[in-house]
Amino acid sequence: MDGAINVAVDQLTARAAASIPAKDTPVLLYCLSGSRSAAARRTLQGLGYTCVHNVGSLMRARRHLVRT
Numbered sequence: 001m002d003g004a005i006n007v008a009v010d011q012l013t014a015r016a017a018a019s020i021p022a023k024d025t026p027v028l029l030y031c032l033s034g035s036r037s038a039a040a041r042r043t044l045q046g047l048g049y050t051c052v053h054n055v056g057s058l059m060r061a062r063r064h065l066v067r068t
Contacts, residue, residue, distance in 0.1 A: 009036050012043050020044075026051045030061035 007015050020027060027049060029037035034056035041054040055061040 007040075009039050009043065012040055013047065016044060016047055016049070020049065023047075023049045024051055025049075026053070028053050028055050028061065030055045030058055033057055034060070 005019050007019055027044065029040050029044075029052065031037040031040075034054070037054045037056060041052050044052045
């Protein structure tokens with residue numbers, strides 16, 4: 001999707017600050033099934049990010065982003 005940043009869940013802790021400098025930036029997470037995006041949400045919230053949303057699967061993300 002346009003504007004998406006692909007960061008593997010196991011690299012998220014190391015790359016979060018560089019990819020998302022402001023901890024109040026709205027972040028929409030998605031992956032193929034929704035399970036890795038759920039793990040990513042927990043990781044980002046643990047790092048202090050306050051506006052993190054798990055959209056779920058790629059298909060759900062596409063539907064969500066088309067509506068907004």
